[in-house]
Amino acid sequence: MDATVVADRRTMIAGEASAETAMPERDIALLVRDLRVSYGGAVKALDGVNLEVPQGSVVAVLGNNGAGKSTLLRSISGTLSMQGGRIAEGDVTFDGKSLNGLDPAEIVRAGVVQVPEGRRIFGELTVEENLRVASLATDERSKRTAARERVYDLFPRLAERRGQRGGLLSGGEQQMLAIGRALMTSPRLLLLDEPSLGLAPNLVGHIADVVKDINRQGISVLIVEQDAAMALDIAERAYVLEVGRVAIEGSSQELANSPEIHDSYLGRRQPAEPVSEARVETTREVRELRIEDLSVRFGGVAALSNVSFAVEPGTIHAVIGPNGAGKSTLINVLTGVYSANKGRVHFGADELTAMRSHEIGSMGVSRTFQNIALSAGASVAENLMLGRHRLSRSGFIAAGFRMPWVMREQRDHRSRVEEIAELVGLGDLIDEKAGLLPYGHQKLVELGRALCAEPNLLLLDEPVAGMSATESAEMASIIRRVQGEFGISVVVIEHNMPFVMGMAKRVTVLDFGRLIANGTPYEVQRDPDVIKAYLGGSEDRGIRDALEREERNQ
Amino acid sequence: MSYFLSLLISGISIGFVYGLIALGFVIIFKATKVVNFTHAAIALLGAYVVARTHQSLGFWLALVAGISAAVLMNYLIDVLVLRNARRPDPATLSIITIGLDILLGAELRRQIGFQALGLGDPWGTGVIHVGDSFIPQTRLAAAVIAAMIIVWFAAVFRFSNWGVAMRAASEDPEAAALMGVRLRRVSIAAWGVAGALATVAGVFFLTFPGGGVTNLAELAILGAFPAAIIGGLDSTGGAVAGGLLVGLTVTFAAGYQNEIAFLGRGVHEAAPFILMFVVLLVRPTGLFGTKELHRV
Numbered sequence: 041m042d043a044t045v046v047a048d049r050r051t052m053i054a055g056e057a058s059a060e061t062a063m064p065e066r067d068i069a070l071l072v073r074d075l076r077v078s079y080g081g082a083v084k085a086l087d088g089v090n091l092e093v094p095q096g097s098v099v100a101v102l103g104n105n106g107a108g109k110s111t112l113l114r115s116i117s118g119t120l121s122m123q124g125g126r127i128a129e130g131d132v133t134f135d136g137k138s139l140n141g142l143d144p145a146e147i148v149r150a151g152v153v154q155v156p157e158g159r160r161i162f163g164e165l166t167v168e169e170n171l172r173v174a175s176l177a178t179d180e181r182s183k184r185t186a187a188r189e190r191v192y193d194l195f196p197r198l199a200e201r202r203g204q205r206g207g208l209l210s211g212g213e214q215q216m217l218a219i220g221r222a223l224m225t226s227p228r229l230l231l232l233d234e235p236s237l238g239l240a241p242n243l244v245g246h247i248a249d250v251v252k253d254i255n256r257q258g259i260s261v262l263i264v265e266q267d268a269a270m271a272l273d274i275a276e277r278a279y280v281l282e283v284g285r286v287a288i289e290g291s292s293q294e295l296a297n298s299p300e301i302h303d304s305y306l307g308r309r310q311p312a313e314p315v316s317e318a319r320v321e322t323t324r325e326v327r328e329l330r331i332e333d334l335s336v337r338f339g340g341v342a343a344l345s346n347v348s349f350a351v352e353p354g355t356i357h358a359v360i361g362p363n364g365a366g367k368s369t370l371i372n373v374l375t376g377v378y379s380a381n382k383g384r385v386h387f388g389a390d391e392l393t394a395m396r397s398h399e400i401g402s403m404g405v406s407r408t409f410q411n412i413a414l415s416a417g418a419s420v421a422e423n424l425m426l427g428r429h430r431l432s433r434s435g436f437i438a439a440g441f442r443m444p445w446v447m448r449e450q451r452d453h454r455s456r457v458e459e460i461a462e463l464v465g466l467g468d469l470i471d472e473k474a475g476l477l478p479y480g481h482q483k484l485v486e487l488g489r490a491l492c493a494e495p496n497l498l499l500l501d502e503p504v505a506g507m508s509a510t511e512s513a514e515m516a517s518i519i520r521r522v523q524g525e526f527g528i529s530v531v532v533i534e535h536n537m538p539f540v541m542g543m544a545k546r547v548t549v550l551d552f553g554r555l556i557a558n559g560t561p562y563e564v565q566r567d568p569d570v571i572k573a574y575l576g577g578s579e580d581r582g583i584r585d586a587l588e589r590e591e592r593n594q
Numbered sequence: 595m596s597y598f599l600s601l602l603i604s605g606i607s608i609g610f611v612y613g614l615i616a617l618g619f620v621i622i623f624k625a626t627k628v629v630n631f632t633h634a635a636i637a638l639l640g641a642y643v644v645a646r647t648h649q650s651l652g653f654w655l656a657l658v659a660g661i662s663a664a665v666l667m668n669y670l671i672d673v674l675v676l677r678n679a680r681r682p683d684p685a686t687l688s689i690i691t692i693g694l695d696i697l698l699g700a701e702l703r704r705q706i707g708f709q710a711l712g713l714g715d716p717w718g719t720g721v722i723h724v725g726d727s728f729i730p731q732t733r734l735a736a737a738v739i740a741a742m743i744i745v746w747f748a749a750v751f752r753f754s755n756w757g758v759a760m761r762a763a764s765e766d767p768e769a770a771a772l773m774g775v776r777l778r779r780v781s782i783a784a785w786g787v788a789g790a791l792a793t794v795a796g797v798f799f800l801t802f803p804g805g806g807v808t809n810l811a812e813l814a815i816l817g818a819f820p821a822a823i824i825g826g827l828d829s830t831g832g833a834v835a836g837g838l839l840v841g842l843t844v845t846f847a848a849g850y851q852n853e854i855a856f857l858g859r860g861v862h863e864a865a866p867f868i869l870m871f872v873v874l875l876v877r878p879t880g881l882f883g884t885k886e887l888h889r890v
Contacts, residue, residue, distance in 0.1 A: 117772055118771075119768055119771060119772060122767075122768050122771070143771075143776070143778075144771035144772055144774075145771055145774050145775060145776040145777070148772070148773065148774035149774060153772065153773070153774070154772050156768070156769055156772055160766055160768070160769035160772075161769075162761070162762045162765050162766060162769070162770075163765065164761065164765050165758065165761060165762060165765070169758050169761075169762075170762075172755070172758050173758055173759055173762040173770065173773050173775060174773040174774060176755055176758075176759055176774060176775065177773070177774030221773060222772075222773070224773075225773065225774050
């Protein structure tokens, strides 16, 4: 981002702010001044951030992955050092008291608590014990009891499940537990790190209502969110972080109305360009993928039941569905990680369901993972080289002696790796350590590694999970470019419907493990079953349904 | 038959003692992810202090002194050495404990010299007859006391605030810290408890018929490491189960050594390690250890 542009935008929005709303004078609860943070002494994650949370307000922090949002929260909650980070300059004060250098447990006792990203509830502990751990920060027994009652009031669901182990709760319930657990410390400032991540839309609405409720009880809230619409809905003020700096700040309303925010963070994700019909002729053997009557059961739960559809060779095919619809199960069957109870998967003349995982890999089926699975300490190039493993012919003894033909092969692979890195937009980062890249780039490394295996079928498991609208748009164009250049079949698994609509030629929709629609994006979007599965009925029914859906699919 | 029965009872009682040592080892691992190789030396330190002081203090006060010494030593290891390590990852810290074990073990062997120090416990060398075989009274006392400690500890671990905080910290230290759990205190408490358990176990392990505190004692106590590993390093219940398995294996291998002489003389001393080897081949995470699960 160009510095002058940032400055311009700031004045523009700040100007509007002073003209329109005079915020009532309130004490500042949290004050972050000129905060600079580095990891491992080298990477500058925050570069002079200023931010304030007035007493009793809700403040949102938006930004892409790698913008420094999580780092900001870690600096406040004192967990930076656990991740190898350090506050180089600046300070964080709460109610006039500096939090710098305090142990996380002391910061909690000072009244600031963070709900970590990804919930991080204690899976081995019961719901009740999860709450109890957090209550230990409060010394008085009466306060603990009151806090517990408040939490059970706020989340009756947790009261119903108090004896159950945390690990057995559904994703939505775990998020409730994570928030409830934090409230047990009787905080005065609640820090929320991506509370909506991975939740169905109606649950996101529920969490938003809960945060408003909590705020009404007088607790200030600082929320970091990917879902800008949700964050701006509940917050009074918002800050947008870009590469470790505050790029924009203002009242939520101003930000929501600013065209720029609208495009890059709220974006009705830009419809992708239509798929070009002209397929690039390649020497690759691109075959049809045919799924016939596939059923997978875990214990008594049907993860997939009688699913049949086909992926036309050389097209992008999307499989969508709410959380727990069976999408990841499907991809795991295609790659041989799970075996099917019934039905078959044909890839051309071969039957994938009869093969082992590595045999499927050697057929040219390549995948990426929903949760990033990279070698963090290795460079991007090395991670990509791993993808070429199946194509290397040199044996381990010859490689050990660095025989000339081995070195020649290595050079060939290296140049192909560079080409592919260029193609996915990692050309400049090829020698960086994969673990140090921002999340969005790590996703690209995964894609690159899958491509390095020269696949003829590419399976992408939630390629834009946790990405902002701009990053998703970039990912979409890369996927299209890759598909065009390689001419391969691509199966994209996503729960984000708009993302795949402009991109896929055909879309299959799963719900409760069953196929409920299969057709062109246009047909699928208008299918009444799909609308119901995605949007649910009335709001309350919706939350119940969503929780039950999650439950049935565990 | 009565011989078999006496071996069974002895095996179970010494098994509880192995279990106590393994339990301390597991507690430290759970709280800090450090594999504490000094643990056997700490057990010996506690027993040594008891052996040195029981004549002037009497057994029970000497036991208190021994426990205090072991707890203090563990506290110093945690606070002075491990916490100041430049790279505080569990692997580095575990390797540091190997060094500490060598230092502490060498010093204890030097102090003990070639003596065999008695522990002055009230059960002495009394035995109970089972048919035509006998079981030492110390073993029965060990079984009862160790079982009581284990049950009490399991209850504390399950129901007390400390136990809940400890389990939370063990599962996800960062999330626990974010919820206000003081990780330093959890760690210090774990090292302290482990020291106390090690001393009690060390005394029962070395007293009659164990041969007293000698310069070979640490090697014998090392048999408890396989107990912890067999049970699964992160399982307290597993530590007790592993201890019982090791106790029974060692006792039966020793008791029937003439019948299994084809395996070589003294095979019972290697038995815990052979058992560990076999268990790990079948279950790499131990009998009750948690697998690291990954969602793909």
